[in-house]
Amino acid sequence: MASHGFWSLGGQNADNPGSQSPNTPRAWCQAAAQKFPGGLGSKLCALLNVGEAEKPVDTSTKQEQETPAETCGCNKPCNCSKAATGFSELYSTDLLPALDGDMKTMNFLQEVVDILLAYIVESFDRSTKVIDFHYPNELLQRNNWELSDEPESLDDILVSCRATLKYAIKTAHPRYFNQLSTGLDMVGLAADWLTSTANTNMFTYEVAPVFVLLEYVTLKKMREIIGWPDGRGDGIFSPGGAISNMYAMLLARFKMFPEVKEKGMSSIPKLAAFTSEHSHFSIKKGAAALGIGTESVICIKADERGKMIPSDLEKKILEAKQKGLVPFFVSATAGTTVYGAFDPLIAVSDICKKYNVWMHVDGAWGGSLLMSRKHRWKLNGVERANSMTWNPHKMMAVPLQCSALLVREEGLMQSCNQMHAVYLFQQDKHYDLSYDTGDKALQCGRHVDIFKLWLMWRAKGTIGFEAQIDKCLELSEYLYNKIKDREGYEMVFDGKPQHTNVCFWYLPPGLRYMEDKVEKNKRLHKVAPVIKARMMEYGTTMVSYQPQGNNVNFFRMVISNPAATFEDIDFLIEEIERLGQDL
Amino acid sequence: MASHGFWSLGGQNADNPGSQSPNTPRAWCQAAAQKFPGGLGSKLCALLNVGEAEKPVDTSTKQEQETPAETCGCNKPCNCSKAATGFSELYSTDLLPALDGDMKTMNFLQEVVDILLAYIVESFDRSTKVIDFHYPNELLQRNNWELSDEPESLDDILVSCRATLKYAIKTAHPRYFNQLSTGLDMVGLAADWLTSTANTNMFTYEVAPVFVLLEYVTLKKMREIIGWPDGRGDGIFSPGGAISNMYAMLLARFKMFPEVKEKGMSSIPKLAAFTSEHSHFSIKKGAAALGIGTESVICIKADERGKMIPSDLEKKILEAKQKGLVPFFVSATAGTTVYGAFDPLIAVSDICKKYNVWMHVDGAWGGSLLMSRKHRWKLNGVERANSMTWNPHKMMAVPLQCSALLVREEGLMQSCNQMHAVYLFQQDKHYDLSYDTGDKALQCGRHVDIFKLWLMWRAKGTIGFEAQIDKCLELSEYLYNKIKDREGYEMVFDGKPQHTNVCFWYLPPGLRYMEDKVEKNKRLHKVAPVIKARMMEYGTTMVSYQPQGNNVNFFRMVISNPAATFEDIDFLIEEIERLGQDL
Structure with missing residues (x-):
């Protein structure tokens, strides 16, 4: 090499x-x-x-x-x-x-x-190896990938x-920690193979009778777990958390100004959306796409643990109103991407209620903690939300993709998105048309994402998911306890993480006692990328890193991989030290 | 029953x-x-x-x-x-x-x-049987589908x-004609099983090195086939044609008014988009979502074959300008959903050029005809488009989902959609960052849809896809010739279909000689739904129907199923007559 x-x-x-x-x-x-x-x-x-x-x-x-x-x-x-x-x-x-x-x-x-x-x-x-890494140009040359006549x-x-698998990331590998989605569930995989074989489309009951029913059953169960009465409400499985969040914003806008569907944004007042500075970038992406504009997404301060500060939310809502903007949407995060922080949902919901603003909970990452009797308190107040994003393909290790948007109000998705295409949603069909769910989606055709979640749920039971989630949180606590006082480590924020995110710096021996803070930070910023690159070249493990705010590059360890054990956590730490000691 | x-x-x-x-x-x-x-x-x-x-x-x-x-x-x-x-x-x-x-x-x-x-x-x-049909309530009772602890x-x-498959539609069945996506390709299926097993995400090269390269190779090949110089340009595989069309509209808006990304629609003039009255409903759905509003989508008249009338396009553009609207987007359709019509792309492109409007071609259904030397002339002028939707999961029978948006201008998708999330798209990675394609998407995580198309292309070669497509068109011509003068049939439009869509009424003997036109149409409107319902209850075959404009319910036969033969076409006609003779 x-x-x-x-x-x-x-x-x-x-x-x-x-x-x-x-x-x-x-x-x-x-x-x-x-x-x-x-x-x-x-x-x-x-x-x-x-x-x-x-x-x-x-x-x-x-x-x-x-x-x-x-x-x-x-x-x-x-x-x-x-x-x-x-x-x-x-x-x-x-x-x-x-x-x-x-x-x-x-x-x-x-x-x-x-x-x-x-x-x-x-x-x-x-x-x-987790990965047999090659640079793009190398990989292009390693095989003939061209298409011919x-x-x-x-x-x-x-x-x-065989070649494709040889150079693939082994996402099932017990030491693959790189993303919020890791691991490979065997029942989920079997279900995905069946889904591919059935090769159909979610838009009508006519062509996906079983899958449509399973989506209905599963969404209802998820709404019950959120705590909405009798599991009532609505929802859809969408192509990922970013799209689920965009759906929520779309619904919030339509709920307040239904005329926007026909007349567009120029017919309604200027809007304002609110989300914490630690929230996922998809909130801004959605605002850009929906014609709201990223400047209308107002960032709320987070505390040192990454949680939204409710008083700042109220302050920013009032400021927006004073400027003539109409606050229409608050996205609280349950499990932020980097810190794993849970915004205080009860306090947020009080403010949303007071100002009549749609409350969305982006639980793409943290929503699955609702399955755990031990950890679900972190989402207390979610039952007051108008909508929630919840990605079973993250913490529940359902194969990609599997993201749900849950909505409290029934019928709103249909009114917001329907276009009455008669070639697909004929009104004179011979079965109950409420099972033709396609017109509530932005998509026309929609991939079958439900079967793998449903089959895994049958195989594990709710208690199986709970055990899996609890184990990941236990591993992250183990990691936190292991490094919080260990020489050469500094935690990015104090205290036990709420989710499995453990954020830390590793300081190679040569950096530990540097006096010049500026130079030290400059060098520290380069440590994580180099260790990560070496991990990939050796193929031993993979973990993510990034800067955040004033913090230079740090490791963000997350554990959603059901294959990981205490020994794998030990291995990760040894490997960071092995690969970083000379830096 | x-x-x-x-x-x-x-x-x-x-x-x-x-x-x-x-x-x-x-x-x-x-x-x-x-x-x-x-x-x-x-x-x-x-x-x-x-x-x-x-x-x-x-x-x-x-x-x-x-x-x-x-x-x-x-x-x-x-x-x-x-x-x-x-x-x-x-x-x-x-x-x-x-x-x-x-x-x-x-x-x-x-x-x-x-x-x-x-x-x-x-x-x-x-x-x-194509389907072992049960009404939703029956199906709910036939099995225990509930989720438990x-x-x-x-x-x-x-x-x-086993139960899920028993009640599934057999989309591979040679007599399944119900949607634009039919059939089951064995190499595509194998590729989808591999994709599930690899269980990764398209957002970075880091976690999907091979798939990212294959997407690059395949999009370039598709752009070469469109006719863009050296296959240059951009593109992405998205979760279906509706989203691909929405991407195109988003890009067109951003190209003309880049400030819309930050400042939203209230910072720019009122827009107008244009598409034919026969175009897909996703154009309006996209306009609603993007905050443009469905009323800003101006419908252009189509001729009796369903093709956009260019003179009406020009007229409507001028009218919009007179009203102070800014024309920014024309979506021409290559293969309309119901009639299979191809809008005259050269004439449309002349008008788009004249008025400086983004030209999009919605080739979700008809784009695959570019693979056929015999039929690609129907898309002449597509090389002048700014963007094109092309769904290999339809006419090329790639397993669902597989939809591409191709864009002529390089870099525009990135500028339009990027949000620079540092936790994912770190700028200090050790490989060429141009392969981290995630920030040009609206999605964050993105399902791997490329491998099945790529592997099928390798297995068939371009000539294999061509043969498959040509055969479907041959079958539809056979159907057209068989019924155009047959007693009891009326064609919805005259002349040989351009795509595989054959639109026709079947008139049961009792209706054929009715004098009262109003009563005749009233009864005819009910014929197709009943025959379809009976088809499903017998499970013998499935074909779609719908009204369009003033035309009462008619059958829309489409052939994208590579398993279909002349005998299956004969069977369909016999079956319609068998099931409809008493109506």
């Missing part, structure tokens, strides 16, 4: 990163061969081989690639090797709907599944699948 | 719908048992059994459910039955990341895949998977 100046690897060679780093693929193969009986381990390894220099060179393993293996992926010894299927002579046109395409289709899909199963097993194995054989297609 | 008044089945019993209707599940099992050797057919059938009255009662088949089957789903005789795995004693907590969860995970996922493979094979079989066993989870 080439050296990249300041980014280069600290004191060690990337190809021989020491005992704490993941093994090479070859070593993983050898371990897998021992772990799984009957040749399955070697088979799993061979399935992922993309024919690079790192491929297993052990003769016995190689042998299995070229001759029929002892197992077919069915996990027991049998004589049903698929190596004989000859994918190199088959093309997509040989698969269904081709005549007699059934067996070829099943063999092809089974081969893909075998590759995926091998990838899954590998992903959860701590001895493998001529078809490729199914064998080539399988090679592309 | 209960009778539903006017909706009831014409002259026959739903449970015995005659020889033209699909066989019962039991009959399918018997046929499958003969078709697939080594017990595989019975196994496939058993996999889909949900334990209802309709389940196979043949003793030998039942036997296989309860005792180890002869095959394990590996498609060859072997002794690796998974019946012994005992899913009824396993829970999701036994799967990965549980210690020693590997084998249990592989067995569970393999069982799900076996169910999916059986469903796929069944879906392509014309002897099965306690977990269910993996066996229960498998039962839920």
